[in-house]
Amino acid sequence: MLELTKVSKLFNPGTPNEKIALMDANLKLNPGDFVTVIGSNGAGKSTLMNIISGVLKPDVGEVRIAGEAIHHHPEHARSRxxxxxxxxxxxxxxxxxxIEENLTMAYKRGQRRGFGWGATAKRRAIFREQLQRLGIGLENRMHAKVGLLSGGERQALSLLMSTFTKPQILLLDEHTAALDPARAELITRLTDEIVRDMKLTTLMVTHNMEQAIRLGNRLIMMDKGRIILDIPQEKKADLTVAQLLGEFERISGHQLSDDRIVLG
Amino acid sequence: MLASIYGAIVLGLLYALMALGVYITFRILDFPDLTVDGSFVTGGAICATMISNGYNPYLATLAGFAGGVIAGICTGLLHTKGKINGLLAGILMMIALYSINIRIMGSPNVSLLNIKTVVSPLLDEKIGVYIAVAGVAVLLIKALLDLFLHTDLGLALRATGDNARMIRSFGANTDRTKILGIGLSNGLVALSGALLAQHGGYTDVNMGVGMIVIGLASVIIGEAIFGMRRVWIATLAVVVGSIVYRIVYALALRVEWFDSSDLKLITAVLVIIALVIPQVRRAMKQKSVARKRTLELLGQSAGKGGRA
Structure with missing residues (x-):
């Protein structure tokens, strides 16, 4: 479904601040894969996300979705x-x-936008039904400005907006990291439900080791711009946080360091 | 006295289209666009030159609008594709348009005296009729703008100013929506210039000086009166703001020790006050809320301590 071949990216090339953001990364996601990504600060997790979504272009290498090379497409074109x-x-x-207007924009993800009316009655019915799935009462506040919602509510809405049109690839970039534990748990639960229900091919970066093990069917580990370990479902099932950290040290030769890391 | 207020209402309605243009860039796109000072004249210049050369006045007015759209698109291209800072892109276009406007007219001004225009039949009518016709026309344009801002494309335009990263991730080309918005904005500004040229009977190359500040003043006055809760309220507020500005202007002209040349200063001061006051008020409110909450929390913990 998603295939990265020999993707490399340098930041500030040729200057004293040159940094390898991603080096010769190869990754293949099969349809329905839910892959969690862990790694230390500056391991290239966010760069990986940005290269797939088109915020950054790779210096070398290819990105393909469903066989189609997309690494030359700008970000807005990849939203399809x-x-x-x-x-x-x-x-x-x-x-x-x-809320309604935000959902309308999400509803048109990757499509041409013209002079058609935005929030039609038919679309609003779909939105109401979708909002009910979140179970936090947003379906009764569809005319409320999104700026009035709490961080957790906004993130739940963002999650819904990015998923209800069934994208071929879902990218989650530490999407629970900025929330308090209760709200993070809610978003994690919703993520798991939605991804499972809709069988979305998903790549999720997380700093929460326990979450990385519990969610998804594959786990990849990154360090210094490289993908250093790819753990398949069979081995992931009975992995512990301690084993995971030990494995990281063994391969990379240093401890997993991230100022925000949560062991679970 | 009353006659001057009626006159001010007419002017306010004609300038309201310019203010709606400024609202699109300043409030919706969050892009302070200085092209306005030039494109306002461009609308008047194209319209007046065409009418004085015998073209249909309605066609000439429409051509004025189109001229503004093109000027706006140029600013948008400079900013998005040329990566020029937004303020500078607007200033560059404003300066370029000064020369272009003189080229269009063939001289620094064109007179329309005693020529039939879109507005001339209304000038002969009672002022009440003029106000009614202009009011209906402006409200119609405002309603069209409201409708557009609720279409899929209009929503993408609004989101571009609100959270560009988000709407890009949902597939809108934000360069294109910016160019569209700046183009539409300057089209309305030029349309306003075309109508005011016909109302006043001339176009002068300097009639756009300070137009952006007048537009901002109208937007801000309207906000202060009505707020901006919803799109149709915000656009209505802008129209009313423009009328109120013209009435205040007319009244200020009657104050003895003001010169008419002082009015630009007064407008600038008005805008400065309107921009600064909300910030100060917000800071003060935040401080008082924080203090109150801290005392509340302190009280709670003291209460708990007492019970234990």
């Missing part, structure tokens, strides 16, 4: 295939517009 939830709960929604 990709749904994305950002770490910042404020990033995925437009605060001065209503």
């Amino acid at each position: 295939w990709i749904g994305r939830v950002f770490q910042d709960p404020m990033a995925g929604t437009a605060p001065r517009m209503t």
Whole structure:
């Protein structure tokens, strides 16, 4: 479904601040794969996400979705295939517009936008039904401006907006990291439900080791711009956090360091 | 006195289209567009030159609108594709348009005296009729704008100013929506210029000086009166703001020790006050809420301590 071949990216090439963001990364996701990604600070997790979504272009290498090479497409053109939830709960929604209007924009993901009326009655019925799935009462506040919602509510809405049109690839970039534990748990639960129900091919970066093990069917580990370990479902099932950290140290030769890391 | 207020209402309605244009860039796109000072004249210049050369006045007015759209698209291209800072892109277009406007007219001004225009039949009518016709026309344009801002494309335009990263991730080309918005904005500004040229009977190359500030003043006055809760309220607020501005302007002209040349200063001060006051008020409110909440929380913990 998603295939990265020999993808490399340098930041500030040829200057004293040159940094390898991604080096010769190869990754293949099969349809329905739910892959969690862990790694230390600066391991290239976010760069990986940005290269897939088109925020960054690779210096070398190819990105393919369903066989089609997309690494030359700009970000907005890739939205046809990709749904994305950002770490910042404020990033995925437009605060001065209503819940209904935000969902309308998400409904048209990757399609041409013309002079057709936005929030039609038919679409609103779909939105109401979808909002009910979240179970946090947003279906009764469809005319509320999104800026009035809490961070957790906004992130739940972002998650819904990126998924209800069934993208071929779902990218989750530490999307629970900025929330308090209770809200993070809610979003994690919703993510698991939605991805399972809709069988979305998903790549999720997380700093929460326990979450990385519990969710999904595959786990990849990154360090210094490289993918250093790819753990398949069979081995992942009875992995512990301690084993995972031990494995990381064994391969990379240093401890997993991330100032925000949560062991679970 | 009353006659001057009626006159001010007519002017306010004609300038309201310009203010709606400024609202699109300043409030919706969050892009302070200085092209306005030039494109306002461009609309008047195209319209006046065409009418004085015998073209249909309605066609000439429409051509004025189109001229503004093109000027706006140029600013949009400079900003998005040329990666020029937004303010600078607007200033560059404004300066370029000064020369272009003189080229269009063939001289620094064109007179329309005693020529039939879109507005001339209304000038002969009672002022009430003029106000009614202009009011209906402006409200019609405002309603069309409201409708557009609720279409799929209109929503993408609004989101571009609200959260560009988000709408890009849902597939809108934000360069294109910006260019569209700036184009539409300057089209309305030029349409306003075309109508005011016909109302006043001339176009002068300097009639756009300070137009952006007048537009901002109208937007801000309207906001202060009505708020901006929903799109149709916000656009109505802009129209009313434009009328109120013209009435205040007319009244200020009657104050003895003001010169008419002082009015630009007064407008600038008005805009500065309107921009600063909300910030100060917000800061003060935040401080008082924080203090109150802290005391509440302190009280709670003290209460718990007492019970234990």
